[in-house]
Amino acid sequence: MLRALIYGLTILHLGPGIAFALLAFGCDQPEPYLGAVCGKAGLSSFGLLTMGAWLVLVVALAASRLVQRARTSAPPNTTARTLALLAVLAAGALLGAAGEWLSGSQYWFLAIPVALALGWLLLANPLACTAESQAREGTAGPSAIAASARSAQKSGRRQNPSQYIGAMDSDASIRFFETQFQRQVRQTDLSLNPFEQQALPYLRGRVLDYGCGLGNLAVAAARQGCSVVALDASHAAIEHLRQVAHTESLPITAAEADLRTYEVRDEYDTIACIGLLMFFDCPTAFAQLQQLQAHVRPGGVAVVNVLVQGTTYLGMFDPSSHCLFARNEMRARFGGWEILRSEYQDFPTANDTTKSFVTVIARKPAVRTAA
Numbered sequence: 001m002l003r004a005l006i007y008g009l010t011i012l013h014l015g016p017g018i019a020f021a022l023l024a025f026g027c028d029q030p031e032p033y034l035g036a037v038c039g040k041a042g043l044s045s046f047g048l049l050t051m052g053a054w055l056v057l058v059v060a061l062a063a064s065r066l067v068q069r070a071r072t073s074a075p076p077n078t079t080a081r082t083l084a085l086l087a088v089l090a091a092g093a094l095l096g097a098a099g100e101w102l103s104g105s106q107y108w109f110l111a112i113p114v115a116l117a118l119g120w121l122l123l124a125n126p127l128a129c130t131a132e133s134q135a136r137e138g139t140a141g142p143s144a145i146a147a148s149a150r151s152a153q154k155s156g157r158r159q160n161p162s163q164y165i166g167a168m169d170s171d172a173s174i175r176f177f178e179t180q181f182q183r184q185v186r187q188t189d190l191s192l193n194p195f196e197q198q199a200l201p202y203l204r205g206r207v208l209d210y211g212c213g214l215g216n217l218a219v220a221a222a223r224q225g226c227s228v229v230a231l232d233a234s235h236a237a238i239e240h241l242r243q244v245a246h247t248e249s250l251p252i253t254a255a256e257a258d259l260r261t262y263e264v265r266d267e268y269d270t271i272a273c274i275g276l277l278m279f280f281d282c283p284t285a286f287a288q289l290q291q292l293q294a295h296v297r298p299g300g301v302a303v304v305n306v307l308v309q310g311t312t313y314l315g316m317f318d319p320s321s322h323c324l325f326a327r328n329e330m331r332a333r334f335g336g337w338e339i340l341r342s343e344y345q346d347f348p349t350a351n352d353t354t355k356s357f358v359t360v361i362a363r364k365p366a367v368r369t370a371a
Contacts, residue, residue: 011057019049052098059094063087067119088119192216194345195274195359199303200224202340202361205269210292211259211276215241215252222250226270230254231262260284264295271296274305274359282323289333299366301340305359306330308344313353330360337362 066084092115099108192200196217203221212218212230214237222228222245230252232238238256245252260280271292277285289304296302309324331342341361346354 015054018053085119208268210273272303278307310356313349334362
């Protein structure tokens, strides 16, 4: 909101300034350069040029924002790139038309091919888009996952990138949640669940939300000042989160990823993994938990929530790939950490079944030790 206000005030002030400069330098000549307006009354010319300048500035700003969004979003982002390219072309065409009308010179229409070339450099060139995505995350951010999978080439951060997309689409649990997330977006059911409410007070600094779902926790954390990297396998959930982050100008980087094989490289002040690990087979769940622990900074906090043994509601699981933790196992896996909170919760579900959860919130020792 503040950024939009700043942009609006800037454009509001630039319009009259540009109009004044054009009148001062374009009409104060023996043969006025701006013949189309110099013959009009001063106030009329000033108003016409001001409105024209506002229009060009608004279109240029919109094009710039669309280009930035397209360059930093993970593929598939064909729609975002197409809209951005059209906006760049519209800005070039508008500038060319305005220049030709004011000066009578058709050379101004060269702005259109220049805009087309600029659009290609910014959007169609895959190297430029990949570099921009990686720059947001330092060496190689989450946006590089999908870009690597799309091109089926190895990147510096990923092993066998082609596995990410296919594996995600075939997982029954992911299809289950994809449908659920789409329904929640339609119904605007975006409140924090009880586990996210427990986690929120502990989130600070740079946060990784590993298995973010619709991103309700990521949004809440960003609103209170955190910088968030949010990852999930659901396309619907990530697209929704990107839209919210863009609308509110929140510091959130959201990307689709197969979290069973995702390799975390950066360190975070807080890592939250809520309601995810039980959807992996047990060896994968244990390995990913260990990886997450290893990438919490010393003195940082991990928030982990899983289903445990005693759960009888299994409808959302892939029969060949899930893991119910032993009831005391999660706490034991945080040996050496300061346990800030450890809580079991049972929830009745359909057909007299039960979901049994454990939530562990723990602080990593300030001195580096093995996770």
